[in-house]
Amino acid sequence: MNNTLANQEKSTFVIIGGTSGIGKALAMQLRNEDNTVHIASRHTGVDISNEKSICEYFESIGAFDHLVITAGSYAPAGKVTDVAIADAKAAFDTKFWGSLNVAKHAARYMTPNGSITLTTGMLSRKVVAGTYVKTAINAALESVTKVLAKELSPIQVNAVSPGLTMTEAYKNMDDSARSTMYDNAKNNLPAGKVGEAKDIAMGYLFAINNPYVTGSIIDIDGGALLG
Numbered sequence: 001m002n003n004t005l006a007n008q009e010k011s012t013f014v015i016i017g018g019t020s021g022i023g024k025a026l027a028m029q030l031r032n033e034d035n036t037v038h039i040a041s042r043h044t045g046v047d048i049s050n051e052k053s054i055c056e057y058f059e060s061i062g063a064f065d066h067l068v069i070t071a072g073s074y075a076p077a078g079k080v081t082d083v084a085i086a087d088a089k090a091a092f093d094t095k096f097w098g099s100l101n102v103a104k105h106a107a108r109y110m111t112p113n114g115s116i117t118l119t120t121g122m123l124s125r126k127v128v129a130g131t132y133v134k135t136a137i138n139a140a141l142e143s144v145t146k147v148l149a150k151e152l153s154p155i156q157v158n159a160v161s162p163g164l165t166m167t168e169a170y171k172n173m174d175d176s177a178r179s180t181m182y183d184n185a186k187n188n189l190p191a192g193k194v195g196e197a198k199d200i201a202m203g204y205l206f207a208i209n210n211p212y213v214t215g216s217i218i219d220i221d222g223g224a225l226l227g
Contacts, residue, residue: 012036012064016102017071019043021167022119025197026068026204038064041071048072048098051105058105065114066208067106069099073119073169075134088133096137100144107152115156117207118145122163122221142217149215156214158207163221165195190223 013030017023018039030037038061040046047053048071072095076087099118106116123131124138142159149157164185170178182194203220207213219225 010035011066012038013066013068014038014040014058014061014064014106016040016046016048016067016069017119018068021070021073021169022162022165022197022200022204023068023070026070026201029198029201029205036064048102049093051101054101054105058109061109063109063111064106065111067102067110067114067116068119068204068208069102069117070119071095072098073121075131075137077130077133079130080132083133088136091133092137092140096140099141103148103152103157107155110155112154113211115158115208116148116152117204118157118159120145120159120161120217122161122219122224124161126225145217146215153214156207156211158213158216158218160200160203160207160218160220162200162203163189163195163219163224165197165200167197185222189221190226193222195220195222 010033013027013035015023015027015037018027018037019041023039023041027037027039040057045053046057048069075091075095076083103116103118110116118141120138120141121134123135124142128135138161142161145157145159164181166182170181173181185194186192200220203218207216207218
């Protein structure tokens with residue numbers, strides 16, 4: 001990975017969701033560059049849907065420079081007529097409201113030249129039956145990203161929108177079904193491959209490293225949105 005922070009002073013990062021998948025890949029890259037990296041997730045006792053938990057977490061860290069949120073990727077699949085509204089609300093509480101909860105409390109501790117990078121997903125703009133919950137969550141986050149970029153300026157606020165990525169998110173799938181899903185993507189995506197966590201991590205590094213990017217949605221999906 002060659003999209004580094006080499007031209008910047010060493011910084012302090014907070015990665016919410018950094019114990020696995022994309023967040024973990026990003027944390028490894030940042031630590032290789034001798035930055036201070038704080039990682040939090042449910043596995044470390046931090047619940048992004050719990051405002052008290054988030055408030056106490058940032059109080060314990062104090063001032064820092066950059067925030068990345070990759071937590072909350074789960075959403076129930078199924079048609080509108082089949083998915084329980086309670087389950088849809090629970091997914092919103094985690095990824096949408098949880099991300100806003102984190103941004104709200106983090107902003108007061110961040111340096112003016114810092115950045116916040118959220119995580120959405122290609123389903124915000126790609127119509128796929130049976131994915132209305134994830135579609136709605138990601139679309140809402142992308143809209144709010146632009147509002148936050150204005151409200152929190154000069155802090156930069158962006159979102160990375162990944163496509164299908166080989167991470168632990170699919171570990172509970174049947175092995176054969178997972179392999180078929182990856183093969184189909186590889187054969188149909190313009191990029192000719194399935195994304196890896198390190199590929200997506202480059203997008204966060206770009207958002208952090210470029211001082212002229214804010215309010216942007218950075219698509220890293222192998223060309224999935226091309227049709």
